[in-house]
Amino acid sequence: MPGREVFDQEEIKEVLEVLNRGVLFRYGFDVQRQGVFKVAQFEKEFASYIGSRYALGVSSGTAALKTALEGLNLPKKTEVLTPCFTFVATIESIEEAGLKPVLCEIDESLNISVQDIQDQLNKKTSVILPVHMMGSACDMTPIMQISKEKNIPVVEDACQATGAQYQGKKLGTFGKYGCFSFDYVKVLTTGEGGMVVTDDENLYQQADWYHDHGHPHRSDLPRGVEERMRKGTNFRMNEIQGALGLVQLKKLPTIIETHKKNKAVIKTVLEKYDFITFRKHFDADGEIATFLAFFLPDAKKAERFKEKMKENGINPGILNYWHFIANIKSVKTRRNFSRSRKILERAVVIEILVKMDAEKMADTLDRICREF
Ligand SMILES: Cc1ncc(COP(=O)(O)O)c(C=O)c1O
Numbered sequence: 565m566p567g568r569e570v571f572d573q574e575e576i577k578e579v580l581e582v583l584n585r586g587v588l589f590r591y592g593f594d595v596q597r598q599g600v601f602k603v604a605q606f607e608k609e610f611a612s613y614i615g616s617r618y619a620l621g622v623s624s625g626t627a628a629l630k631t632a633l634e635g636l637n638l639p640k641k642t643e644v645l646t647p648c649f650t651f652v653a654t655i656e657s658i659e660e661a662g663l664k665p666v667l668c669e670i671d672e673s674l675n676i677s678v679q680d681i682q683d684q685l686n687k688k689t690s691v692i693l694p695v696h697m698m699g700s701a702c703d704m705t706p707i708m709q710i711s712k713e714k715n716i717p718v719v720e721d722a723c724q725a726t727g728a729q730y731q732g733k734k735l736g737t738f739g740k741y742g743c744f745s746f747d748y749v750k751v752l753t754t755g756e757g758g759m760v761v762t763d764d765e766n767l768y769q770q771a772d773w774y775h776d777h778g779h780p781h782r783s784d785l786p787r788g789v790e791e792r793m794r795k796g797t798n799f800r801m802n803e804i805q806g807a808l809g810l811v812q813l814k815k816l817p818t819i820i821e822t823h824k825k826n827k828a829v830i831k832t833v834l835e836k837y838d839f840i841t842f843r844k845h846f847d848a849d850g851e852i853a854t855f856l857a858f859f860l861p862d863a864k865k866a867e868r869f870k871e872k873m874k875e876n877g878i879n880p881g882i883l884n885y886w887h888f889i890a891n892i893k894s895v896k897t898r899r900n901f902s903r904s905r906k907i908l909e910r911a912v913v914i915e916i917l918v919k920m921d922a923e924k925m926a927d928t929l930d931r932i933c934r935e936f
Pocket residue numbers: 624625626627650651653654695721723724744745746747756757758
């Protein structure tokens with residue numbers, strides 16, 4: 565899902581411009597910066613693209629999640645419901661915020677099971693944290709319904725889903741906060757970086773203060789004499805990241821469109837074979853097509869299929885093992901997530917690129933399927 569594939573002279577020009585001006589800090593240095601605020605401009609344009617009132621640039625997706633959880637000011641040690649299939653950063657940010665991750669099963673959408681959210685909910689639940697894995701939406705209608713009925717806030721981990729939608733609304737705009745990652749392997753990249761979005765002024769303010777040591781960022785006072793509004797940390801985005809983000813954001817619609825075309829070419833071929841079934845999408849048009857995930861009838865066949873792919877030069881994703889939290893020893897959990905394991909061990913994942921020979925890959929997969 566790499567925005568890095570489309571790096572060209574535009575990114576180079578923007579970064580050089582920042583370096584020539586010499587201001588890398590997002591705040592202050594008013595004379596030297598000549599009115600140019602790259603991070604602030606990126607936030608403004610990102611908020612407009614996503615459809616949120618506020619956006620706050622941060623140093624990573626992990627930082628975005630931590631900022632969101634701190635911004636809610638939740639009672640410590642309360643529980644956060646999140647899927648057992650996610651990047652470990654989701655779990656780390658919950659623990660770092662002094663909260664307890666409670667993992668839920670996934671279903672054939674490879675996203676959190678709404679049924680298991682209902683089963684795990686209890687008096688100690690303080691947040692529901694769905695993760696839109698591999699660019700495709702969780703089932704947000706029932707999740708938001710549960711949130712409303714139980715009065716439990718939703719924080720969305722949209723780190724892998726910048727630009728994806730659910731029923732015409734961008735992911736990250738359903739919950740109290742939406743969190744995005746712009747690390748080097750993401751669909752929009754600033755090398756490292758992230759964004760927190762919200763529609764709530766107070767929550768924006770909490771996040772803004774938290775991500776920069778409690779600074780209120782007053783325009784009428786120098787930074788050195790500002791009071792501190794709350795406890796915080798340093799998760800600031802810098803001006804080079806802001807400049808890169810602005811260029812990448814412009815390219816994002818074309819990136820997504822190209823992914824979709826490439827994915828369709830490959831999927832059309834696989835659809836001919838009855839032994840292959842596909843990941844369920846709650847909004848097939850709204851996903852950003854960064855991956856094609858499909859299932860073989862059982863784990864043995866999936867392994868054999870992946871071997872055939874490797875022999876033929878196609879890299880089968882290992883995300884389903886790497887991102888299965890039950891396989892990560894540092895995370896303590898009492899459940900074995902057998903339902904999720906059964907789904908993931910049958911899954912094969914192909915990464916879709918902008919610059920790929922989709923026809924060639926489709927032909928190779930066609931041959932593998934015919935001989936399988
Ligand atoms: C689902 C998910 N959450 C959080 C993160 C953390 O993002 P970052 O690498 O920018 O810290 C990632 C990154 O891969 C991710 O995939």
